Amino acid sequence: MTDHQDVALDWMSGEDDEPHVPVDLRPDVPHPARMYDYYLGGKDNFPADREAAEQVVSLGPLVRISARANRSFLRRSVQYLAEQGITQFLDIGTGIPTAGNTHEVAQQVLPEARVAYVDNDPIVLVHGRALLTGSSTGIVNVVQGDLRDPKSVLSDPAVRAVIDFDRPVALLLYAVLHFIDEVDDPSGIVRTLLDALPSGSYLALSHGTADFLTPEEADRGPAVYRGATAQLTMRSKEQVARFFDGLELAEPGLVTAPLWRPDEDPQDTDRQVAIWAGVGRKP
Ligand SMILES: C[S@@+](CC[C@H](N)C(=O)[O-])C[C@H]1O[C@@H](n2cnc3c(N)ncnc32)[C@H](O)[C@@H]1O
Numbered sequence: 665m666t667d668h669q670d671v672a673l674d675w676m677s678g679e680d681d682e683p684h685v686p687v688d689l690r691p692d693v694p695h696p697a698r699m700y701d702y703y704l705g706g707k708d709n710f711p712a713d714r715e716a717a718e719q720v721v722s723l724g725p726l727v728r729i730s731a732r733a734n735r736s737f738l739r740r741s742v743q744y745l746a747e748q749g750i751t752q753f754l755d756i757g758t759g760i761p762t763a764g765n766t767h768e769v770a771q772q773v774l775p776e777a778r779v780a781y782v783d784n785d786p787i788v789l790v791h792g793r794a795l796l797t798g799s800s801t802g803i804v805n806v807v808q809g810d811l812r813d814p815k816s817v818l819s820d821p822a823v824r825a826v827i828d829f830d831r832p833v834a835l836l837l838y839a840v841l842h843f844i845d846e847v848d849d850p851s852g853i854v855r856t857l858l859d860a861l862p863s864g865s866y867l868a869l870s871h872g873t874a875d876f877l878t879p880e881e882a883d884r885g886p887a888v889y890r891g892a893t894a895q896l897t898m899r900s901k902e903q904v905a906r907f908f909d910g911l912e913l914a915e916p917g918l919v920t921a922p923l924w925r926p927d928e929d930p931q932d933t934d935r936q937v938a939i940w941a942g943v944g945r946k947p
């Protein structure tokens with residue numbers, strides 16, 4: 665992707681009658697979504713994203729291994745949720761589309777599965793909507809929204825067009841809560857979202873941790889993200905476990921991502937992956 669092409673991109677909409685609003689993609693500032701795309705081997709990133717991402721890659725834990733382990737957890741957990749009969753998914757902090765997106769995984773199990781994707785980064789919206797062109801708008805919607813404002817996410821008409829909040833929903837918060845600072849009350853955000861969901865709903869989340877790093881190593885990743893559009897806050901297992909308060913944790917509980925219902929022998933170590941992952945059910 666060249667700077668020229670990207671800055672020239674207009675807002676792409678799933679609805680033909682929506683106005684085309686130019687998007688400032690801020691190619692000179694690292695965006696976590698584009699850095700993550702780079703870790704996964706994608707092409708939707710700019711030099712500033714690649715430079716910041718390379719700094720993180722050079723630090724350890726092995727962030728590429730970590731990103732792939734996270735995507736693999738997404739696939740296994742969405743499949744698990746669909747197998748539990750969940751047909752509605754609210755996926756906040758979607759990321760730039762890559763292989764095995766939530767709707768593709770869920771619809772393999774349940775073709776009627778509906779997904780509302782929400783992200784606050786315009787580039788995710790551009791790519792998300794491009795991906796969905798010609799596919800089933802209204803069953804899968806891509807919405808610009810901010811996790812720090814959960815009430816607006818819940819009341820967004822494009823979210824409500826896809827999700828019926830009277831029926832169980834899987835709330836997906838993969839690798840996004842670590843971009844929410846304590847001052848923004850991440851526990852309160854999760855509670856607000858879960859309060860809007862009926863019994864039988866689920867929360868699936870993954871979260872970066874420094875539990876396996878030395879204190880010095882632990883600050884290096886957040887230091888790089890200080891120049892990006894969102895800051896990184898690693899959390900301990902105990903802190904991540906609190907997001908599941910009041911929920912019934914599905915087996916095997918809160919574990920590092922490769923250990924959550926693996927479909928092959930996990931090869932990567934906790935230190936390489938450094939991501940807590942779990943799925944909980946609202947009783
Ligand atoms: C590391 S990516 C994770 C992508 C995907 N969920 C996954 O696990 O593969 C984090 C995503 O969260 C988004 N994000 C960060 N802060 C956000 C916020 N406050 N509201 C909504 N999305 C946010 C970023 O734009 C990025 O797309």
